[in-house]
Amino acid sequence: MLLMTPQQWAAKYFxxxxxxxxxxxxxxxxxGKIPGRKVGGSWFVDExxxxxDGDELVLRVLEDT
Structure with a gap:
């Protein structure tokens, strides 16, 4: 499991x-649209x-454009 901050994840994939x-x-x-967990009040994405998951979120974003 690789946890990263939402900001790190967004910078890597957008x-x-x-x-x-x-x-x-x-x-x-x-x-639950992107997998992750809350640790001590902060969210982390499970990269x-x-x-x-097959990048479902990316596919949905691309379909909306």
């Missing part, structure tokens, strides 16, 4: 102009679980 806001990232995490 271009500067298309990165979701921090509020959106936290909502996606709390809604390994997200990659294993």
């Amino acid at each position: 271009d500067q102009g298309s990165r979701p806001s921090e509020i959106t990232l936290r909502r996606w995490l709390s809604d 390994h679980a997200w990659l294993a």
Whole structure:
């Protein structure tokens, strides 16, 4: 399991102009749209679980454009 901050995850997988806001990232995490966990009040994305999911979130974002 590789946990990373939502900001790190967004910087890795989204271009500067298309990165979701921090509020959106936290909502996606709390809604289960991206896998992660809350540790001590802070959210972290589980990058390994997200990659294993087949990048559904990326596919949905691309379909909306």
